[in-house]
Amino acid sequence: MLKSDGLKKGKNDLILVGIILSLSLVGFLIFKLTMKDGNRISVSINGEEKYSYSITDNVETDIITGDNGENKNVLIIKDGKAYIKGATCPDKICVGHRPISKDGETIVCLPHKVVVSVTEEK
Amino acid sequence: MKIETKNITVMALFSAVAIIFSYIEAILPPIWSAIPGIKVGLANIVTVTLLYKFSIKEASIVAFIRIIIIALLFGNAMTLIYSIAGFVLSVAIMDILKRTNLFSTVGVSIAGGVFHNLGQIIVAMLLLQTKEIGYYMIVLAITGTVAGILIGIASNLMLKYSNKLRL
Ligand SMILES: [Zn+2]
Numbered sequence: 001m002l003k004s005d006g007l008k009k010g011k012n013d014l015i016l017v018g019i020i021l022s023l024s025l026v027g028f029l030i031f032k033l034t035m036k037d038g039n040r041i042s043v044s045i046n047g048e049e050k051y052s053y054s055i056t057d058n059v060e061t062d063i064i065t066g067d068n069g070e071n072k073n074v075l076i077i078k079d080g081k082a083y084i085k086g087a088t089c090p091d092k093i094c095v096g097h098r099p100i101s102k103d104g105e106t107i108v109c110l111p112h113k114v115v116v117s118v119t120e121e122k
Numbered sequence: 123m124k125i126e127t128k129n130i131t132v133m134a135l136f137s138a139v140a141i142i143f144s145y146i147e148a149i150l151p152p153i154w155s156a157i158p159g160i161k162v163g164l165a166n167i168v169t170v171t172l173l174y175k176f177s178i179k180e181a182s183i184v185a186f187i188r189i190i191i192i193a194l195l196f197g198n199a200m201t202l203i204y205s206i207a208g209f210v211l212s213v214a215i216m217d218i219l220k221r222t223n224l225f226s227t228v229g230v231s232i233a234g235g236v237f238h239n240l241g242q243i244i245v246a247m248l249l250l251q252t253k254e255i256g257y258y259m260i261v262l263a264i265t266g267t268v269a270g271i272l273i274g275i276a277s278n279l280m281l282k283y284s285n286k287l288r289l
Contacts, residue, residue, distance in 0.1 A: 006226070013229030016219075017267055020236050024263035031259065 038103035038118035041082045043075065046113050055080050055101065055118070063114055071112045082116055084109070129176070132289050133184050140168040140188040148196050163238045163269065169213060170231050170277035175284065178217040185209050200249065204242045211241035227281075228274030235270030236263055 043051040045065050053059050059077035073087040073094060081099035084107055094109035094116075106117040143164040165188055172181035189209065193202040212234040219230045239262035 009224065009226040009229065012224045013226055013232065016225060016229050017232060020233070020263055020267065021260075024259045027259045 035102040035104065036120065037080075037101060038105070038120045040119045040121050041075075041077055042117055042119050044115045044117070047115075053077055055082070060085075063112075065112045065114060073109055073112060073114050075116060082118070083107070084116070087112070129180070132284075133172075133180055135289070136168050136172060137184045137187045140165040140184055141191055143167060144188055144192045145195075148192065163208060163212070163235070163273070166212065166231070166234060166238060166269075166273050167276045167280060169209070170216065170227065170234065170273060171280045171284065173213070173216055173220060173230075174227060174277070174281055178213060181213055182209075185213065203245055203249070207241035207245045208238040209241070212238035226274070227278050228271055231274030231277060232267050232270030235268075235273060236266030238269075239263075239266040 037055075039055050041053045041055055041057075041059075042049050043063060045063070051061075051063075055077065057077050059075065061075050063073040063075055065071040065073075071088055073089070074085040076083055076085045081101045083099040084094040084097065087095050087109060089109050089111040091111060094107050094112075094114070097107045100107055100116070100118050103118055103120040106115055108115050147164045165185070168188070169181045169185055172184055189202065189205045193205070197205075215237040216230050216234040219225050219233050225233075243258060243262055
């Protein structure tokens with residue numbers, strides 16, 4: 001009696017995991033499909049917009065920040081996508097970020113307070 | 123709604139254990155560093171244990187003691203909001219699922235782990251003003267499930283030994 005109860009619960013647990021994973025997949029797909037391509041790449045430093053490029057540009061530029069210009073992030077815009085090729089920040093999270101191209105996507109370099117984001121302008 | 127002296131002592135003990143878990147998590151490198159401040163929630167072991175041993179009331183009292191003390195010791199306003207959002211969503215779903223009596227401790231804890239992440243993701247989306255975090259929905263479901271399995275197993279052990287110690 002107790003054992004079959006345990007088995008039944010184990011089966012329910014698996015169903016629960018299945019439901020959770022399918023719901024998150026559905027959520028992800030809805031999210032992905034409703035994202036539109038953006039047309040501009042904007043770079044803000046300390047929350048202030050500093051540079052703006054068209055997403056169709058071919059850009060390789062150093063974003064220099066810090067009080068003495070000691071911080072560097074190398075921004076690349078190529079084939080309609082933007083990414084960070086290299087950076088002097090300690091965590092390198094911005095470098096590991098996949099290329100962005102959809103409206104609203106961002107790459108954040110928290111240590112350097114640099115935010116690269118895709119926007120949509122008419 | 124009187125809480126017995128013995129239960130107060132046991133809850134104080136579990137508060138100390140929960141604070142140690144949170145402390146361990148605070149000094150370990152972040153497992154999921156893409157979003158600053160987000161944690162797996164080792165202290166949920168204590169939440170699950172208390173939920174089964176007593177009720178949502180005792181689990182919540184201990185969790186809030188832990189969250190406030192950890193925020194005072196190491197945290198900032200941001201980690202406090204993450205912790206509270208993660209805890210409230212996870213304990214609510216766990217209490218509901220536990221009452222249905224359809225799932226094991228591990229199943230209940232899995233739902234708790236996923237909702238703990240969901241609460242933190244919602245806060246991150248609001249605080250960072252970026253929709254892109256929605257991409258992490260799958261990651262949060264998987265990490266929440268794995269964390270939930272481990273936390274469920276650990277909670278079963280904790281329940282077993284605390285009963286042995288007659289706590
Ligand atoms: Zn960086």
